[in-house]
Amino acid sequence: MEVFQYVLRKLLAGIPLVLGVTLISFVLIVYFGPDKTYELLGKNPTADEIAEIRSQLGYDQPFVTRYMDYLREIVTLDFGSSESTDEKVSSILARTVPTSIALAIPGFVLGNLLGVVLALVAAYYRGFWVDKFIMGFAAVGMSISFLIAIIGFQILFSSSDGLDLLPVRGWDMSTPLQYIRYVTVPTLATVFVALGYNTRFYRAVIVEEMTRDHVRTARAFGVPPVQLFYRNILKNSMIPIVTRIMFSIPVIVISGSLLLESYFGIPGVGKVTYDAIVTGDQPILKAVVVLTAVLFVIAQLLADICYRVVDPRVSLK
Amino acid sequence: MCIFRHRFAFILLLVILGACSSGESELPAGVDQKVFRYSMDSAPTSLDPVRASTLYANQLVVNLYDTLYVYKYLQRPYELRPNLATAMPEISPDGLTYTIPVKQGIYFADDPAFPGGKGRELTAHDFIYSLKRHFDPSTRPAGAWLWQGRIVGLDEWKQAGSDYAQEIPGLRATGSHVVQIRLKRPYPQLVDTLALGFSGVVPREAVEYYGREFSINPVGSGPFRLVSYDSSRAVLVPQENFRREVVDLEYEGYDAATQSQYGVALIDGRIPPFIDQLEIYFIKEGSARWSSFTKSNEIQYAGLPNEQVDRVLVSTNPVTLNPGYAEQYHMKTALEAGFVFSTFNMDFPEFGYNDDPERERRNHALRCAMIRGFDWESRNDSWYSGIGKVFPGIIPPVVPEYDAGLSRDSVIYDPEGARSLLAANGWNTATLPVLTYGTTPGPTSRLFFEQFRAWMMRIGYPKEKIVLKTYATFGDIAKAWRNSELPLISKGWGLDYPDAENTLQLFYGPNASPGSNDGNYRNAEYDEMFRQAGVMLPSPVRTDLYHRMNQLVIDDCVAITGLSRVGIALWHKNVIALPDRNFVGGRFMYYVDVLDPDAPEVQALR
Numbered sequence: 001m002e003v004f005q006y007v008l009r010k011l012l013a014g015i016p017l018v019l020g021v022t023l024i025s026f027v028l029i030v031y032f033g034p035d036k037t038y039e040l041l042g043k044n045p046t047a048d049e050i051a052e053i054r055s056q057l058g059y060d061q062p063f064v065t066r067y068m069d070y071l072r073e074i075v076t077l078d079f080g081s082s083e084s085t086d087e088k089v090s091s092i093l094a095r096t097v098p099t100s101i102a103l104a105i106p107g108f109v110l111g112n113l114l115g116v117v118l119a120l121v122a123a124y125y126r127g128f129w130v131d132k133f134i135m136g137f138a139a140v141g142m143s144i145s146f147l148i149a150i151i152g153f154q155i156l157f158s159s160s161d162g163l164d165l166l167p168v169r170g171w172d173m174s175t176p177l178q179y180i181r182y183v184t185v186p187t188l189a190t191v192f193v194a195l196g197y198n199t200r201f202y203r204a205v206i207v208e209e210m211t212r213d214h215v216r217t218a219r220a221f222g223v224p225p226v227q228l229f230y231r232n233i234l235k236n237s238m239i240p241i242v243t244r245i246m247f248s249i250p251v252i253v254i255s256g257s258l259l260l261e262s263y264f265g266i267p268g269v270g271k272v273t274y275d276a277i278v279t280g281d282q283p284i285l286k287a288v289v290v291l292t293a294v295l296f297v298i299a300q301l302l303a304d305i306c307y308r309v310v311d312p313r314v315s316l317k
Numbered sequence: 318m319c320i321f322r323h324r325f326a327f328i329l330l331l332v333i334l335g336a337c338s339s340g341e342s343e344l345p346a347g348v349d350q351k352v353f354r355y356s357m358d359s360a361p362t363s364l365d366p367v368r369a370s371t372l373y374a375n376q377l378v379v380n381l382y383d384t385l386y387v388y389k390y391l392q393r394p395y396e397l398r399p400n401l402a403t404a405m406p407e408i409s410p411d412g413l414t415y416t417i418p419v420k421q422g423i424y425f426a427d428d429p430a431f432p433g434g435k436g437r438e439l440t441a442h443d444f445i446y447s448l449k450r451h452f453d454p455s456t457r458p459a460g461a462w463l464w465q466g467r468i469v470g471l472d473e474w475k476q477a478g479s480d481y482a483q484e485i486p487g488l489r490a491t492g493s494h495v496v497q498i499r500l501k502r503p504y505p506q507l508v509d510t511l512a513l514g515f516s517g518v519v520p521r522e523a524v525e526y527y528g529r530e531f532s533i534n535p536v537g538s539g540p541f542r543l544v545s546y547d548s549s550r551a552v553l554v555p556q557e558n559f560r561r562e563v564v565d566l567e568y569e570g571y572d573a574a575t576q577s578q579y580g581v582a583l584i585d586g587r588i589p590p591f592i593d594q595l596e597i598y599f600i601k602e603g604s605a606r607w608s609s610f611t612k613s614n615e616i617q618y619a620g621l622p623n624e625q626v627d628r629v630l631v632s633t634n635p636v637t638l639n640p641g642y643a644e645q646y647h648m649k650t651a652l653e654a655g656f657v658f659s660t661f662n663m664d665f666p667e668f669g670y671n672d673d674p675e676r677e678r679r680n681h682a683l684r685c686a687m688i689r690g691f692d693w694e695s696r697n698d699s700w701y702s703g704i705g706k707v708f709p710g711i712i713p714p715v716v717p718e719y720d721a722g723l724s725r726d727s728v729i730y731d732p733e734g735a736r737s738l739l740a741a742n743g744w745n746t747a748t749l750p751v752l753t754y755g756t757t758p759g760p761t762s763r764l765f766f767e768q769f770r771a772w773m774m775r776i777g778y779p780k781e782k783i784v785l786k787t788y789a790t791f792g793d794i795a796k797a798w799r800n801s802e803l804p805l806i807s808k809g810w811g812l813d814y815p816d817a818e819n820t821l822q823l824f825y826g827p828n829a830s831p832g833s834n835d836g837n838y839r840n841a842e843y844d845e846m847f848r849q850a851g852v853m854l855p856s857p858v859r860t861d862l863y864h865r866m867n868q869l870v871i872d873d874c875v876a877i878t879g880l881s882r883v884g885i886a887l888w889h890k891n892v893i894a895l896p897d898r899n900f901v902g903g904r905f906m907y908y909v910d911v912l913d914p915d916a917p918e919v920q921a922l923r
Binding site for chain 2: 034035036037038039040041042043044045046047049050052053056081084085086087088095096151154155158159160161164167168169170171261262263264265266267271272275278279280
């Protein structure tokens with residue numbers, strides 16, 4: 001009951017947040033976003049034709065009217081059709097969001113799991129060569145741009161100049177094997193870069209926890225290292241780890257990864273969102289903004305519940 | 318624990334086997350299928366003919382829909398032939414009435430939009446409906462400019478509310494399979510416009526059935542139909558109801574001397590389409606496109622990226638492939654049907670027209686000096702591997718009216734002459750006006766600007782007086798051009814049809830902003846000649862008028878022009894085709910055949 005009440009309270013409290021985000025985003029879209037009119041026009045447009053398109057796009061309406069329309073769209077969950085492709089926004093998201101999730105999950109899970117494991121090892125051997133080696137590797141991962149990692153892995157694993165084992169581009173989830181064929185190289189590139197950031201972050205959290213009195217006491221009592229790490233260190237380090245993981249989820253679901261999708265030819269939501277930003281496709285942008293804001297509210301809520309699970313001292317009030 | 322371990326090992330084995338397997342086909346395994354995998358630099362946004370304004374959209378549209386006319390597959394310069402029409406149009410002696418008989422027995426693709434899902438026969442009424450859609454604002458048409466002010470009653474039909482039930486006097490079906498078009502004044506390029514994707518014939522049922530989403534659910538009578546389409550690729554298969562027509566290579570303009578090495582003679586006398594699936598990949602990233610192309614089982618066609626030129630070619634003059642690549646790939650260089658150029662905005666009193674005649678005279682000298690200070694050869698070497706064709710004026714080499722004998726003075730780099738000209742007309746670092754150079758973000762755009770500024774500094778322009786203004790998107794800079802906000806407009810122009818009229822109209826006074834005359838050039842003599850030529854069929858008299866207009870643009874120093882890029886296309890040896898990525902060339906995919914790489918015919922081509 002306590003959890004249910006908390007969830008309800010948090011969801012209600014999230015409404016102003018979502019409204020605030022939509023308002024600010026809409027101001028930016030309307031006043032600073034690209035003007036779609038000139039992409040839709042033909043080669044010798046007349047002033048009347050320009051006015052027609054502007055009217056169809058709603059540009060001639062006052063801001064308040066347009067924002068009210070936006071709110072109505074949020075309530076009805078009907079964001080209309082893309083101004084570029086004319087496809088319904090709901091269909092676009094239904095088609096592309098699952099692809100982006102399927103693309104991101106392996107890299108996200110492996111990047112975090114391996115990050116925690118490597119961070120534990122590095123923390124355990126703090127100051128020794130193992131720690132230095134892992135941190136050096138992490139620094140390399142952080143230093144190399146994602147774009148270079150993508151191109152490098154693509155050439156290494158997929159191109160005829162490299163091992164030529166996997167496809168350069170494409171996406172197919174018709175069978176698990178096909179999925180694995182197409183997701184492997186993007187995942188390797190993601191993990192390579194994510195490990196750098198994750199390992200350093202998690203190591204710092206774990207090292208801090210290792211210096212606490214209760215850990216020192218447990219060590220003095222002769223608690224075995226595995227038990228010490230699992231019960232006394234990892235569990236107590238979980239709050240920052242959960243926070244980091246939870247707040248990554250909306251980004252994965254909605255933003256996707258533009259670079260991965262572009263370079264590997266994956267029809268995900270990242271590319272759709274990017275195209276919408278650069279072309280001023282407002283119906284898609286409006287939907288993405290709302291979805292992102294709602295997911296952040298949910299992620300925050302889940303994070304709070306997870307805090308309670310990993311640390312019973314946390315109260316959901 | 319033991320069972321778990323075995324399962325884990327089994328899954329791992331599957332993963333490794335799956336990951337390492339090769340092959341890309343989506344078609345049923347075990348069936349010998351022919352798939353052509355083509356690549357384009359960008360994705361089309363709409364497959365509705367009324368919005369086929371980009372090269373990418375046009376290439377798909379002309380393969381999904383039929384047009385009355387098409388360009389012959391192999392003939393260069395381009396030449397029209399009937400497609401849906403049974404013959405070239407019958408034109409009345411005054412050049413105002415075109416009568417076009419349409420083939421019988423042409424069927425649209427099967428689609429749920431039709432009763433029983435069976436595609437019905439295409440008639441002249443479908444063509445009329447399709448053309449009317451360009452004048453219906455609710456379709457957001459991009460091609461109406463081709464017929465605006467040309468066809469009797471069409472503009473008035475739009476003004477009256479675009480009611481499809483209302484007939485248009487100049488656009489009628491005089492029988493179920495005869496189209497009659499009546500013009501307000503002669504329009505010699507009319508037949509060319511009927512070969513563009515814009516004039517693809519659509520069935521009304523499908524437009525009404527799919528509503529706005531007709532743009533992603535194309536239903537045409539073309540050689541292919543769409544199976545899937547997203548931001549990364551489109552998959553097409555042969556359209557079951559498409560007519561069976563035998564290829565007559567001689568009629569298509571086959572030239573054995575220049576085309577036999579591509580194996581296209583193998584399709585003579587056969588009935589296309591020859592492939593079972595056409596996959597078009599939209600790949601912006603050059604490195605990914607190249608990696609995919611050089612694999613044996615992914616895309617089979619790609620342009621040669623600049624960064625690979627040194628590796629792939631042994632020479633750029635003539636363009637010669639490295640023997641290792643020549644063994645694997647066909648190569649063809651093709652002159653762009655278009656050109657790149659910059660126009661001064663004549664509405665800017667600092668550079669163009671001015672109330673003060675003396676200042677206007679000095680502005681003319683300033684523009685001429687800047688043109689002399691622009692190093693076309695260097696631009697060609699820096700960005701186009703030195704193989705682009707630099708030419709004077711605005712009639713590009715690809716059109717029949719190109720004037721090969723025209724003086725090249727306007728494209729010769731002459732910084733000293735430019736400096737002298739500026740000095741002689743009272744221009745110095747203090748008096749030279751600020752020039753705002755508009756561009757979009759990106760390293761290439763930035764380098765274009767830096768190169769331009771360096772050349773201008775060499776003729777005495779102060780660095781701080783050439784100011785960069787970056788627009789976030791193409792839409793934003795297009796808005797600035799349309800609204801006459803920039804003093805210099807740099808762009809590329811792709812020909813809609815192979816007639817110099819298409820580039821000369823860029824300087825026609827009535828087409829000034831927001832029209833395509835971004836430079837707002839207004840010259841009564843030029844406009845009069847343009848009007849005269851506009852009603853003439855190709856002839857020496859018309860060509861002479863074109864040349865005189867071209868000379869006026871050069872003499873008035875209105876534009877820094879120009880260069881037609883030369884693209885280097887590569888495709889796998891087992892693909893029998895002559896690809897053409899120009900706006901007027903997308904229909905080549907209809908003729909593509911894909912052979913077994915080990916077939917003797919392919920071996921003979923190596």
